[in-house]
Amino acid sequence: MSSSTPAPQRPAEPSRAEEVAGLRPRYQADLAAGTDRFFEPRRTECPWCGSSSLRVRLRTIDLFQHKPGRFVLEACEECHHVFQNPRLSDEGLEFYYRDFYDGLGEKQLGGAFARRTKTYVGRAEPMKRFTGSPAMWLDVGTGHGHFCETARTVFPGTTFDGLDFTDGIEVAEREGRVTRGFRGSFTELAGEDLAGGYDVVSMYHYLEHSTNPREELRAAWKTVRPGGYLMIEVPDAESRLARWLGRWWLPWLQPQHLNFVPLANLRRELTALGFTVVAEQRAEPHDPVDLLGAVWLPLNRYAPAEDAPWHPEPPGRPALLLRRLLLLAGLPLLVLATVLDRVLVKPLAGRAGLANAYRVIARRD
Known part of the structure; x- marks a missing residue:
């Protein structure tokens, strides 16, 4: 040429x-x-x-x-x-997940996940207390692989693989955020390529999406090598904010979140499987978004909806203009809620029962 x-x-x-x-x-x-x-x-x-x-x-x-x-x-x-x-x-899961994490929602959520570097570092660092430098780490429900990309800065000698049932895992592998990407069901893949192959298996906000959490935990037991670790982080429905905010508590995330396992139940199940729980955390995994969500969700609920293919026809210009005006009017409340989440709720989260998530680290015996 x-x-x-x-x-x-x-x-x-x-x-x-x-x-x-x-x-x-x-x-x-x-x-x-x-x-x-x-x-x-x-x-x-x-x-x-x-x-x-x-x-x-x-x-x-x-x-x-x-x-x-x-x-x-x-x-x-x-x-x-x-x-x-x-x-x-199964049809409902396909319908409601479609265009949330991928398709129409990929750019928006992909950008939001990419900006959570500090959160990902906070998820990876607790493992330093138990293992110096794990050789192999599998992140289940990894999405676009942003956690693995960040965790590699905490454990530079570790190989990070990812698993997800959406096409986000293909993006993660293509972008080099994971070494190997597995697409499909964890419970089916655990007995094949993944059995006993990992020093650490992590499930960050994955178990609540599962139709059968017990099966997922059994799959994790198969995948973690003896002496290796399983790290789980899930929304905590026992949070006081979950009761106070009701439907406006963002971690309910309906209809995607199918199961909310109380910490005591998870601890007993892990012990029965042959794990020893070595750490439980509530304050550390708390994500300061509760008050922000309690403002944003009503705004998004009552403002005219933006155009989406599940609506019979596009909204008219007056409806779109009204939506923009309502969201603009709510901006001061969103800013105030963000500040209160960080300066008021977060410092009290662990002590006052306000934490919206908990984290468990367990060693396979």
């Missing part, structure tokens, strides 16, 4: 409006028969302990994407496990 020959131009990326228009026929076809098939039959017993003593903890809708559907969380009166009931079916 001569120097005067112009380089081939990359095709322009479609605008969001064009992407939404292209996706709308599929979504409308999915919704033509209603949302009933997106749910399994309602359970009459707790999926953790089998008790029939259940009570409704929360009724809500999709406060994030505004996809249609109504969701219920129930709590077991015996073991205090909180779970979605009725739970999403």
Whole structure:
């Protein structure tokens, strides 16, 4: 090619409006028969302990994407496990996850995850207390692999692999954030390529997405080598803020979060599997977003929805203008909530029962 020959131009990326228009026929076809098939039959017993003593903890809708559907969380009166009931079916999981972490949501959430470097360092550093430099680390539910990319600065000699069931894992491998990316079910892959191969397995905000947390823990036991470690971080539904804020407590994240395992239940299950719990943390994994979420979620709920393919037609200009005006009017409250989250709630999180997450580190015996 001569120097005067112009380089081939990359095709322009479609605008969001064009992407939404292209996706709308599929979504409308999915919704033509209603949302009933997106749910399994309602359970009459707790999926953790089998008790029939259940009570409704929360009724809500999709406060994030505004996809249609109504969701219920129930709590077991015996073991205090909180779970979605009725739970999403396989079709429902595919429908509600679609375009959240990938597709339409990939750029927005990918950027948000990439900026959480300090959080990722805080997740990796506790392992220094127990192992000098693990050779192999598997991050389950790694998404786009940003944790692995950051954790490599804490453990530069460690090989980080990732596993996820979305195409984010392919992005993570392509960008070099993980050495190997495994796409699929952890419970299925644990008995094959992954068995006994890792010094550390981490599950950061993964277990609550699982349809069967016990199976995931058994898969982790298979994957961690004897003497290796399992690190789990999940939302804490026992937080006082979860009770006070109700449906506006951001970590409920309906309809994606299916199970909220209390710390005592998780500790007993890990012990029964053959792990020794060596650390429990509440203050350290707390993410200062509760008050911010309690302002943002109502704003997003009551402002006119932005254009999305699961809506029958695009909103008109007046609706979009009203949305912008309402969000702009709420900006001072969002700023105030952010400040209060950091200067008021975070320092008290561990002592006052306000922490929105807990972390467990367990050694396989």
